[in-house]
Amino acid sequence: MAAGLTLNHFLVLSLILFLLGSYCVLSRRNAIGILLGIELILNAANINYIAFSFYGSGGMKYDGQVFAIFVIMLAAAEAVIGLAIILAIYQNLRTIDVSATETLSG
Amino acid sequence: MALLVIFYGLALITVASALITAFSRNIVHSAFALFGALAGVAGIYALLAADFLFIIQIFIYIGGILVVTIFAVMLTQGIAEVNVSNRAVGVLPALITVALAGAVMLYAIVRTSWYRAKPGPVAPTTYGIGNAFLGPYVLPFEIASIVLLAALIGAIVISRQEVRD
Numbered sequence: 001m002a003a004g005l006t007l008n009h010f011l012v013l014s015l016i017l018f019l020l021g022s023y024c025v026l027s028r029r030n031a032i033g034i035l036l037g038i039e040l041i042l043n044a045a046n047i048n049y050i051a052f053s054f055y056g057s058g059g060m061k062y063d064g065q066v067f068a069i070f071v072i073m074l075a076a077a078e079a080v081i082g083l084a085i086i087l088a089i090y091q092n093l094r095t096i097d098v099s100a101t102e103t104l105s106g
Numbered sequence: 107m108a109l110l111v112i113f114y115g116l117a118l119i120t121v122a123s124a125l126i127t128a129f130s131r132n133i134v135h136s137a138f139a140l141f142g143a144l145a146g147v148a149g150i151y152a153l154l155a156a157d158f159l160f161i162i163q164i165f166i167y168i169g170g171i172l173v174v175t176i177f178a179v180m181l182t183q184g185i186a187e188v189n190v191s192n193r194a195v196g197v198l199p200a201l202i203t204v205a206l207a208g209a210v211m212l213y214a215i216v217r218t219s220w221y222r223a224k225p226g227p228v229a230p231t232t233y234g235i236g237n238a239f240l241g242p243y244v245l246p247f248e249i250a251s252i253v254l255l256a257a258l259i260g261a262i263v264i265s266r267q268e269v270r271d
Contacts, residue, residue: 004107004109004110005109005110005113005153007220007222008215008216008220009113009117010150010154011215012212012215013117013120013121013150015208015211015212015215016121016124017120017121017124017143017147018211019204019207019208020121020124020125020127020128021124021128022203022204022207023128023200023201023204024127024128024136026199026200026203026204027196027197027200030133032133032137032175032178032179032182033133033136035175036127036136036137036140036175037127037128039140039144039167039171039175040124040127040128040140040143043143043144043147043167046147046151046159047147047150047151050150050151050154050156050159051154053154053156054154054155054156055220055222055223055225056220056221056222056223057223057226061234062231062234062235062237062238063238065156065158065159065231065235066235066238066239066243068156068159069159069162069235070246070250072159072162072163072166072167073166073250073253073254074253075167075171076166076170076171076254076257077253077254077256077257078257079171079174079175080174080257080258080261081257081260081261081264083174083175083177083178083261084260084261084264084265085264086178086182087178087181087182087265088264088265090181090182091267096182
């Protein structure tokens, strides 16, 4: 299966997703935008896990897929906590601009 | 050949949506474009014979995380940001950092000769994943449930309104 496809196809796609996600995290002011970038990065990592699992084990080992499921589970927990923190910040400061949340800086 | 066409179609959807997510000035557009990126990644999973992960991606990522994110976008304001760029890291330094990291990683990907197993038969993965979760991965599986419980309680504690008496 996947005759013309090689591992490099998936690695390069994952690399592009990771770079777009890092750019999003680095350059956004909106805290929710930063969370969206983190989701992109986690998806890029998951593509790598599953591509290596598929091409490295002959298709019948599941370690890579199990790790990908753990990543998805942690992404769900992270999104819930992150959004709860963002909503709490919004209730206090009426903004989600990360540049405005510097009341703790000395 | 058909697989290549499917792959490039999925990759096009994913990358185009991710581009909108990363570069759009409107956070609503970003959040909705993330739908296309996640769906494209789900298709990539199906292409790699990971059928269970394909369903998990649609259920949890698109049905759960993305919907919660869009809720949060709707609940806050300042949606169309005038100033996209961060104060600490501007657009240009971010682009330079990303380009440098990308060049290094692309060089590593192209230059490495990856180990390649003989492609085996493709079968449904649910049986094997279930056995892996209840066999070698049972301890991380249990810890994961504790993490989820802690996240649930933590989200309630953080986001509830303070009641003063």
